[in-house]
Amino acid sequence: MTRxxxxxxxxxxxxxxxxxxxxIAGDEALASPWQTLRQAAEMLASAGFWNHVEATFEAxxxxxxxxxxxxxxxxxxxxFSKLAGEVFEPxxxxxxxxxxxxxxxxxxxxxxxxxxxxxxxxxxxxxFPIILLSMNGVxxxxxxxxxxxxxxxxxxxxxxRTILLPAALPEIxxxxxxxxxxxxxxxxxxxxxxxxxxxxxxxxxxxxxxxxPMTMALILFLFVIAAAAGAGLLAIDRKLHHKA
Amino acid sequence: xxxxxxLRLAVVVGFVAVVELxxxxxxxxxxxxxxxxAMLLSLVHLIADGEVNADLVFTLTNIAAAIxxxxxxxxxxxxxxxALPRLRRVVDPLLAAYYxxxxxxxxxxxxxxxxxxxxxxxxxxxxxxxxxxxxxTIDGIDRIPRVLMKTASAYxxxxxxxxxxxxxxxATPHLFTGxxxxxxxxxxxxxxxxFILSIAGMGRSIAFAYNDLDNTKMYGLLLLLLxxxxxxxxxxxxxxxxxxxxxxxx
Numbered sequence: 504m505t506r507x508x509x510x511x512x513x514x515x516x517x518x519x520x521x522x523x524x525x526x527i528a529g530d531e532a533l534a535s536p537w538q539t540l541r542q543a544a545e546m547l548a549s550a551g552f553w554n555h556v557e558a559t560f561e562a563x564x565x566x567x568x569x570x571x572x573x574x575x576x577x578x579x580x581x582x583f584s585k586l587a588g589e590v591f592e593p594x595x596x597x598x599x600x601x602x603x604x605x606x607x608x609x610x611x612x613x614x615x616x617x618x619x620x621x622x623x624x625x626x627x628x629x630x631f632p633i634i635l636l637s638m639n640g641v642x643x644x645x646x647x648x649x650x651x652x653x654x655x656x657x658x659x660x661x662x663x664r665t666i667l668l669p670a671a672l673p674e675i676x677x678x679x680x681x682x683x684x685x686x687x688x689x690x691x692x693x694x695x696x697x698x699x700x701x702x703x704x705x706x707x708x709x710x711x712x713x714x715x716p717m718t719m720a721l722i723l724f725l726f727v728i729a730a731a732a733g734a735g736l737l738a739i740d741r742k743l744h745h746k747a
Numbered sequence: 748x749x750x751x752x753x754l755r756l757a758v759v760v761g762f763v764a765v766v767e768l769x770x771x772x773x774x775x776x777x778x779x780x781x782x783x784x785a786m787l788l789s790l791v792h793l794i795a796d797g798e799v800n801a802d803l804v805f806t807l808t809n810i811a812a813a814i815x816x817x818x819x820x821x822x823x824x825x826x827x828x829x830a831l832p833r834l835r836r837v838v839d840p841l842l843a844a845y846y847x848x849x850x851x852x853x854x855x856x857x858x859x860x861x862x863x864x865x866x867x868x869x870x871x872x873x874x875x876x877x878x879x880x881x882x883x884t885i886d887g888i889d890r891i892p893r894v895l896m897k898t899a900s901a902y903x904x905x906x907x908x909x910x911x912x913x914x915x916x917x918a919t920p921h922l923f924t925g926x927x928x929x930x931x932x933x934x935x936x937x938x939x940x941x942f943i944l945s946i947a948g949m950g951r952s953i954a955f956a957y958n959d960l961d962n963t964k965m966y967g968l969l970l971l972l973l974x975x976x977x978x979x980x981x982x983x984x985x986x987x988x989x990x991x992x993x994x995x996x997x
Contacts, residue, residue: 505833506836506837509833509834509836509837510837513834513837513838528860531859532856532859532860533856533860586751586754589751590751590754590755590758591755591758593755593984594755594758594759596980596984597977597980597981600931600976600977600980601973601976601977602934602935602938602939602972602976603935604935604938604939604942604950605938605942605950605953605969605972605973606969607942608953608954608956608957608965608969609780609969611957612778612779612780612962613779613780681846684846685846688851691851691852692851692939695943706852706855709855710854710855710858713859715856715859718855718856719856721852722852722853722856725848725852726848726852729844729848730841730844730848733843733844733845733846733848734840734843734844737840737843737844
């Protein structure tokens with residue numbers, strides 16, 4: 504109960520701060536919480552908006568799928584082969600850490616404008632944490648688990664399916680959670696440049712037109728979706744880690 | 748050099764060689780990508796002509812400012828949140844979901860609020876970096892072994908001495924993870940801002956070169972930026988390894 508009350512106080516505090524900032528900064532810079540909410544309601548009611556949402560999530564869906572499938576495949580291979588893992592880990596770490604936004608011209612030159620560029624952009628953001636964490640997940644399986652599999656006389660594929668994957672699952676899921684967030688980030692950034700559809704495009708257009716309430720409404724929309732998805736995945740993540 | 752390091756070098760060199768070959772054979776046209784050797788040549792020219800100096804200095808100072816800001820404020824926030832359990836319970840899920848929210852959506856707003864100068868770039872870089880540092884600070888304080896705190900009270904240390912001599916060193920490995928995150932995210936925030944807002948700096952130069960279809964210059968700039976960020980990260984990783992060795996858990 505205290506916890507809910509605390510959350511409520513916190514939310515009220517944030518809204519009060521927002522309103523105060525609005526009073527100081529004025530109409531050109533910010534929209535008030537109420538204006539933003541009204542604009543958001545209007546936006547959600549318009550059919551055109553959902554076309555853009557669909558465009559974003561089409562690209563995002565493909566990018567997440569590619570990140571997970573490719574990331575898991577590469578990560579598992581590197582996790583099972585000690586040598587390959589050691590050779591590639593620093594390279595992957597370096598790739599993970601580079602600011603991928605700098606690669607957007609390269610992606611555009613290779614893929615042109617449109618869906619493939621957005622998907623590629625989302626994928627290069629999301630794939631590395633998935634590779635790295637699933638590799639680590641496989642590596643950190645306790646040897647006794649593998650020995651059990653051998654003692655039970657399981658075949659290679661049985662061992663992977665029934666022993667190794669479940670054992671590495673918490674870590675793999677953490678990778679997918681982080682990859683999911685970064686893929687969304689990448690897809691949206693891709694839309695800022697490489698697109699005339701999607702939420703990223705709407706955001707850039709609203710900013711160009713200095714339509715502050717629209718910009719804020721879009722930010723709020725993205726914030727709610729991303730935070731909800733993030734919190735949901737995190738809850739699953741914690742449960743998996745707790746069980747393991 | 749160990750066998751692993753040699754193999755790693757072979758992989759990298761092999762990859763570059765394949766790309767070079769594909770470019771030279773015309774499989775990848777110069778309109779898409781120039782050969783790696785040409786990128787290197789362009790990079791050398793850019794530095795020799797001093798053409799990029801101003802942009803480079805602009806970007807690097809922004810990054811330095813953003814990193815400093817995010818480390819300092821992230822540390823302070825972490826300490827405060829850790830000290831207030833009720834606040835922490837409320838904020839915890841928000842901190843955890845933070846990186847799921849694309850912070851760059853605030854660029855247009857910051858531009859209006861702070862003006863067309865380097866400030867929005869620094870602020871966005873710091874906004875990106877600060878939460879990584881905050882979370883790591885909270886983690887670090889959480890994991891200070893209790894026996895160390897008992898030692899502090901056995902020695903009758905006052906809170907400040909205990910914080911400096913016991914807590915800070917004990918939390919250092921975690922704090923360093925935070926520093927690493929703050930650096931990575933600050934770099935991304937600043938460079939991304941330069942791209943999107945086109946105020947000045949390396950990000951803008953790359954965007955301009957792209958718009959001018961000047962691939963030679965663009966790939967030279969890209970190579971320079973990626974080399975710098977990679978060196979930065981390698982340096983951080985080396986420091987981290989040494990820290991962990993010193994703290995006896997390699």
